[in-house]
Each structure stands twice: as structure tokens, then as C-alpha cells.
Amino acid sequence: MASQVLRGVSDVVAYIDARPSIRGRAAWIWWLALGGLFLDAFSNSALSAGLGPMTSELELEPTQVALLTSMASWIALVFNPIGGWMADRFGRVPPLILAKIIALIGALLAAFAPSFELVVAGRFFVGAAYGIDFAIAMAVLAEFTPAKFRSRLNTWQGIWYTAVSSNLILAIGFYNLDVGDAIWRWALGSAGVVALGLLVLQAWKLVESPTWYARKARLDRAADSMSKIYGEPFVAAAAEDRFPVVNLANRGAANIALIFRGIYLPRTILAATVQMGQSIQYFAVGWYLPIISIAIFGEGNFVLATVGTLIFNVFGIIGGFSSPFIAGKLGLRKASAVGFSLVFVMLLILGFFFDSMPLWLAFIVPSLFILFHSGGPGANGKSLSTLSFRSELRAGANGIIGAIGSLGAALGLMVFPILKEDLGLGPTFLILAVVPLAAAIVCWVIKWEPTRTEVSPDEELDAPQFAADKVVTSQEESV
Template sequence: MSSPTVAVPRSIANVSQVTALINTLSALPRKANLLWYLVLGGLFLDAYSNAALGAGLAPMTKELGLSAGQVGLLTATAPAVAILFNPAGGWLAARIGRVKPLIAAKAIAGLGAVLTATGGGFEAVWAGRALVGVAYGIDFAVAMALLAEYTPAKLRGRLNLWQSVWYVATTVNLALTLVFYQAGVSVEIWRWSVGSAGVFALALLVLQIAFLAESPSWLASKGRLAEAARSLRRIYGFDVTPGTASGEETAEERKIGFRQAGVLFRKPYLQRTFLSTAISLTQAMQYFAIGWYLPVISLAIFGDKFETATLGSMIFNVAGIAGGALSAYFGRKIGLRVSSAVGYAFAFAILLVMGLGFGKLPIAIGFLLPFLFIFFHSAGPGANGKSIAALSYRSDVRTLGTGVTGMLGSFGSVIGLYVFPQIKESIGLGPTIALLAAVPLLGLVSCLVVRWDPTRSGVDPDDEEISLPGRTA
């Protein structure tokens, strides 16, 4: 699609006019589409980096002689570090813009991949995974906000495509790991798996430096109207001129810091923060306890062959790709909140049957249940917590919102990765999966109690007046 042609130059004087202009689009022009997917590529890297360790966990444990405690610490390190760097990334993006933190995250991710892949012992590998967690925390907080700000209101359901990209990245990593295995890499296969993430990080670093454009909404929220006009022209082809920011706050007053994060827990944002956090927390718990351990589940179903377990995991991830792609459609048709509730209801029933019948079900049913779980997870709550957060706040506090809710949601990842193996060791895999059914049940209740849905509210957050702590509204 060619860039839109605007017959009469338009003048922008505030962030509401910028978002209104973007919202006139029913489709993204070619350049905006390229930038959109380039930002989404960062989320591909985050997923790929997470999957890289899981795919080679068994051979890494063998080569380095790791204890069960060290394995648990390594798997939980990246999401644990992300807990700190989700809000830090959001704060940074609120102060200096969206693009610089995204580029920094790619450099950090690349360094983390190299350090992990070349590590000769637990300490070096742990340090590499900590850097991956820093990149993961920054990137997710900022990327979802920038995607929301690039996207017209009519197309915001496509934010959920990040979930499909997550499973594509996981599948690509599993496929490469299988290639390395067939090539006879043997016990060092995990180094190749993790190291390949550094190649993706370098490619994205170069591309994002070359092409990314700053969010026009963020620039306008800072009163930088001339730059916002240039960014609108560069991304969408709009012929716009900067107006006069009459009645706007001074540049000093526009600075957003952690002191302003309290606004996320007051009206009108309290219920939005609760819902996005509840979905992020519970979906992360169920995914990282089940989805991340699909190779283990595959081994239990198909036997102890590495190739069979890896192929089984790849097939499971096809369900995630399909569900993630359809989540944008479901979000548009029935809303993000309702699609989350439906996904949770199916996940609850599937986990209950899967856990109570584990080891006793026919192999076909034993395979179908995790396949359906991944599908309904990715088609519903898997994508929606982060999408709801990105769409619920106005531009100047958006990355604080995505950062803080992402931080709280990352606790779910840590619980799933660290606590799940401990419970499994105590009571077995089947009972643990059945117990885990309580998680989607909690998510379902949250969706039924809180009625907020940014795709159904008819509210543009940038048109809302809010009072930030430490200043007047």
C-alpha cells in the first residue's frame, strides 16, 4: 500500500491530535508496516532467547555437571531479572523515548547470548542469562507500547500477533537445535542453540538502528511537535506541520518518573492495571509451567529419544502459532477480555483432565490435550495481558503501565519456572498439572469480575484527563 496523500497540510498541537490523525488510517502504509514488524522482531528475539536454553537444558546440565538447584536458578534467572527491568525499561522509555531503549536491549541480548554460549561454568552461564533477562525486561515493556502507538485504533487487535511470533521463535529454535543434533554437535548442542540467539540480536540491532522512527505520540506528549510532525511524515507520509502547544505543560512538568507510577493504581487506571496484571501473571504461570516444559512432557508421552521429544514440542508449538494468529481475530470479534475468559475456561478444563488422567490416557488423547492447551492459551490470555496494558494508558505514562504490569506478570514466569519443578519432584507430573488448573481458574474469575476492555470502551486514553502525583492535572 502506498503512503496516504493528504491534500491540505494539517497542524498538530498536542498528542490527542497526533493519535486522532493516526486513527484515520484503516491500514498501515508500507513504511509503517515495515517498522511495525521490525519492532515485533524484538519480541521474536526475546522468545527465541528463552527457548534456546530450554531446548539444550539436558545436555548443558550434563556437560557442566549442574545440580537441580543450579538448573532451577538458571531457568528462573531471565524472568527474575526481567521483574526489575520491566519497570526500569518503562521509566527509561518515558524519559528518553522508545527507540533508544529498544536498541540498547538488542546489544545487551547479544552480549548475553555470547557470554552464555561461551561459558565454561555455572557462574558465566548465569551471568549471560542475567543479561538476557535485562534485555527481555526492557524490550517487552517498550516494544508493546511502541506497537500500540504505531497502530491505528481499527487495527489494534493485531498487537496480539506478538503471541504467534513467540511460538514461531520457539519453533525455529527447536528446529535449529534438531539440525545441530543431526549434524553431530552432541553434548555442546546447547552452546549452538544459545549462540544462534546472538546472531539474531546482531541482525536486529543493525536493522533497528537503520530504520526505527520515534513514536510521534511520545514526542507530542513531550511538546516536541516539530519532531512529531517529522516522525508522522516519515512513518505514514502525512503532510503535517507543528502547531502551537497552547496551555501545554512545560518540558520540566512533562518528565515522568517512578513517582508518577502511583497513577496506575488510581481511577481511571486501577481496574485496567488489575486486569492486565492478573492476565499477565496467570498466563505466564501456566505457560512457563506447561509450555516451557513441553520437551519434558513430550518425553513422558513419546519416550526418551531427543529427536522424538523435540519434534513433539515443535508440533505443540504449531498450536501456539495458530492460536496466536487467531487471537487478533478473536480480540477484534469478541474483545480482549472475553477472549481471555474463554481461553482460561478451556485451559482449566484441559489441565484438569490432563493432570488427573496423566499416564492413563490413550497416547492420542495424551498428545491432543497439551496441543489444545497451547492453542487456547495463545488464542486467549497468552497475548491479551500485554495488549490490554499497551492499549489502556495515555502516551506519557504508557510505558510505565506496560513496565509495571510486566514486572508483576514476570512473577508468574518465575513461579512457573522455579516452583513447578519443585512441586513436580514432590508429587509427580500428573498431580502437579492438575493442581496447576487453579491458575486459569483465577484468571477466569479476574476476567469476569473486571469489565474493562480497551477494544470495547470507546475511550481514547490520550483524551482522558488524569492527575499525576506531584503536579496538577
């Protein structure tokens, strides 16, 4: 078989975009990247499923619950941009593997912790792993997804709710084993098992992104990656025949300044708004569904309350796996605007009528909240940031925008238990309703839609650049 010659970034992008599907080694890489997101959701929700028993066993105050539940998000806020910088500087694979090692340490430390302080320490490692992994995994998905399948990046949302539901099923299983209030230790420990399995599989199957190599002017390495991934021979063109790398960002961590300039600025505002808005509403309401479920079904029946939460999350699975179809029809921006608007209505209903609505309605409204969230903005913030920037900026941009999302998550996790304690559930829902309303307005105003553009961000000639950027045509590595 004759070797295919790669002359530059455009050849790599064109080959990947021309693929009729995601198969072979590329499919392994794609699903293993999603597997990392499964772990992130599983690790985060492991604490949610056992929060009530943990509060009882460790005799936690509301402020301690707020600190513990928000710890991973505060740490992710810091490690999101660190992970993005690592991926743009050193490649996608090494930090993904590192994230699994950190997640394993965090799970074991929290599961066997004898005190509140060591549980918090374990959640520190979980947050670091989450922060590093999420920005990079989304970049990997984008760089292995043909253009016509861009909306499939939203599949991660269905994976998220599948992970959360898996935790709830395990919680019911652990409860039936009569482990008592120690159920939370089993839930946190199971995240370590998932982390270990993913660590082995990712170390075995992952291959470095050829698009990242090409954008770094390392075309020989890009050709090697393409050969491994697609099972066809690829070679780099001779130096004089290569296309120059235009708009190359080669200033390390300073590259991030570019996402706040030119055509990138409104994209950054849109993606950050969707990311922060969905994070606040999910982590203030969706993450606390076990607590809300207990308020609906009563504190005396752990299994019934957990099953209720599981059914809520089934709506998340339906919405999450429908999200690629919805985004394909409406676009990421419009799907976010519609989803935020519907979530706003659900929060108003919960706010005004939670204490007086019949049981069936108290069950339906949170279910619809999760459906509208997961089918709309839940997935779209990360997909918007992933698809809006060129390769050497992509993970870094995901890191910054992901940090903004983590800030929203931390605020939601801290605010909900405090407001609930002081004001009750109804007023808390009304206060939180401001978030999706504001986010919906931004989504209607900013018109950027990455799933409707014909030019890849890696090939945009009018993209922001540094005045002193050089054009790279050789095999030098840009740093």
C-alpha cells in the first residue's frame, strides 16, 4: 500500500474529517477519552450518593458539608488550566495518564480516611484529577471526530449521567450488604477500581493526537500517530513541500491571552457563560438530588430515596444521549438557550410550589429539570470551548473555561446547603432561577455556532495571533 503524504495541518484535518465513522484504534481512543469523563463523574457523584450516611457517621456541620462537597470543584478550578497547559505543551496522553494515577490516590485516601480532614485531602486529589482530565479529554474527542459528527462530543453528558446512575445502583447494593453508615467509604473506594482499570487501558491504547503534532510542526510524529491509529502508512512530506503552520501560538502559558482577542472573544464569553451557568444549576440542584429526593420521600427510607434519585438521573441519561441529536438539529448555542429557558421555568415551579405540590408533580418537575439540563446546556459549554479554538490553544482554552465552570460548580455546591438550611428549598430554587435566565439571554445574543462553520479552527486565517509569531515550516518543535 502506497504511503499517504502529509504536507501540513490541513492534510491531517482533511483526512480525519473525511472518515465515514470513528472506527478501529480511533474508536478505542475516543471511547477511552469518554471513559475518563465517566471516571470524573463517578468520582464526583460517589460522595453525593453517600453524603447522608457520611454526615451522620462523621457528625458533620452544614459548613463542613459545604466544604467537603465543594472541595473537588475548588481544586479543579486551579487544575483545569494547569491540565490544559500541560496538554498544549507536552501532548494529550501524558497528563491523561497522570490524572488516572492522581484519581486512584484520591479515591483510596478518601475511602480509608479515619477523619473528616483526610476525606477532604482525598477530595483534593479527586479535584486535581478531574481538573486535569476534563479539558484534555474533550480536546482529544474533538481531534478524533470528523467534522460532520461534531455534535457527538455531547455524548459525554450521557456518559456523565450513566456514571452517576452507576453510583446510585452501587449504593443500593452496598446498602443491602448492611455496611451501615460506612456506605460512603464503599462508594468512594469503587471510584478507585474504575481509575485503576482506566489507567491500564489508556496506557495501553492511547496514541498522541496527530492534529496536535501537526500544529506543533512535528509532522513526522503526526505521520507516525496517523499510521498507528488508522492502520494505513503515512509519511511526512519533504521539508520544502510542507505547508507553513499559520497563526502558530508559541508562547507557552501566554497563549491563553489569544482566547480573549478578536474572533475568539465572543466565543470565549459564550462558552464560559454556558459552562458556568450549567455548572451552578447542576451542582446546586442536580448533585443534591439525593437530598431533594429525601425531602420528597422522607428520611426514613434510604432505598426509596435513592431509587427516586436514580430515576431522576435516568432522565439525565435520556437527555444526555439525545444531546448530540438536539445539537445537530439546533446547534450548540440554540440548544443551550432553549435548555436554559426551560430549566428556568422548572426552578420557578419548584420555588413557588415545592411545599404544596402533590407527590407526583414533586417527582416530575425535578425529572424535567434534569432532562432539559442534560439535553441542552449540560453538555454544550465544554463542547463549545472544545470546538471554538485551534489545536495548540484548545486544551488551554478548555482549561480556562473549565476553571470558570468549576467556579460555578463550587459556588453551587457551597451555596445550596447553606441557603437550604437558612431559607428552605422553595426560596433556594427561586434564587437559583436567576442563573439559567441570565445564561439564556447571553446565548440568544451571541451568534457563534461551531457546528455550522465550514472552516476548522485549525485553518482559520483570521484567528488571533501574536504580532511576533513566526511561520513554521521545518521539523522544529514550537515551545
